[in-house]
Amino acid sequence: MQSAIPRFEKQGLKFTAISYDSEEILKFFSDRHKIDYSLLADPDSRVIQAYGVLNAEATGMQKGFARPGYFFIDTNGIIREKFFEAK
Secondary structure (H helix, E strand, O other), X not given: XXXXXXXXXXXXXXXXXXXXXXXXXXXXXXHHHOOOOEXXXXXXXXXXXXXXXXXXXOOHHHOOOEOOEEEEEOOOOOEEEEEEOOO
């Protein structure tokens, strides 16, 4: 994802990711992998559930994961496009 950021920015787009991990884990991960975009912590997966992208079938270490995908949200906060893996 990091390598795609310049292409997003050329189009005036911003990129943010959300994870069920804690802020501390995300900070460590972003520092280690030199990630420049925002990583949002959702440790209880509340936002992930609210957007309807929780992978309810996941078990073990992957429990609480969101399905891989994206939302395109305009400057007014309206979702204009979304795509998420079915499984």
